[in-house]
Amino acid sequence: MKKYMIGVDIGGTNIRVALINDEMKIIRKETALTSDFPLIDDFLQEILRLIKIVDCKREADCIGIAIPTPWKKGQSVIVDSTNVPCLENVNIDLFQKYFVGYTTYFENDVNVIALLEANLGAAQNYDNSIYISISTGIGCGIVINNQIYHGAHGYAGEIGNILLQKAYGEVTNNNFEMKCSGKALDGESSRLFGEGAKAKDLFLQYKNGDRNAKMCLETWIDDLSTGFASVIQMFDPEVIVLGGPIVFHHEWVLEVLKTEISKKVLGNLANHIKLALAKYELEAGIIGAGYYAFNQNKGE
Secondary structure, three states, rough: OOEEEEEEEEEOEEEEEEEEEEEOOOEEEEEEEEOOOOHHHHHHHHHHHHHHOOOOOOEEEEEEHHHHHHOOOOEOOOOOOOOOHHHHOOOOHHHHHHOOOOOEEEEHHHHHHHHHHHHOOOOOOOOEEEEEEEEOEEEEEEEEOOEOOOOOOOOOOOOOHHHHOOOOOOOOOEEEHHHHHHHHHHHHHHHHHOOOOHHHHHHHHHHOOHHHHHHHHHHHHHHHHHHHHHHHHHHHHHHEEEEEEHHHHHHHHHHHHHHHHOOOHHHHHHOOOOEEEOOOOOHHHHHHHHHHHHHHHHOO
């Protein structure tokens, strides 16, 4: 008998809700704009509405909720929800009051993808892996001995805040995310090619041989490899799985990045750098949320 679960992926831009089967296939999916629901009660009411649509036959008994905040088991209050302000200081018991009849499970949005890739995706042959997404921001999930590593307070994997250079005066764009994310590349593209230019335009100009685009992306690779080298030296993973639209659309980045990382890590470790493209692409968050609920529910 097939088992079904609901995946809820809460992002700064979109709320995505799907009914997922035990083969991790999306059966039905609905989305809404996060910004349309600034109040928590309206926000949860909208998620409930979407759940009723995707699970119209009431086939699921559990919900996995991926949230863009630090998280660890046993936590009951959502904090540091900078991208979805209405979630700040919300007790998760409130979700259960709305989603009557379902058991709800919470986890950080990048962690659920890291676990999905570790068990079913590009890292399934390894016990220790790291998933890094290069998207609007930079997200990271760490899996050690096939378990999500949360750290003492749920902040493990917040690598976007790694400092790549010391701050001087009013300089603020000195951390990993501010220098290497998709948003950072959008900014550089606008600076070079005019207002409204995006990262995709920067890569296109690079492909066309533009000198400025070449210099910009070489600097980006240098900064990106510095951040990756720091993460590798700290955790010594068997493999790093890369996701996010920038990597999916420009796979050549993996080989160049591997070469540059190898120059920056200690001794023999340079011979053990493994980078892999994520198996699960743009639907990874919502499938990961469902997969997390599936595993938690199965163990109870």
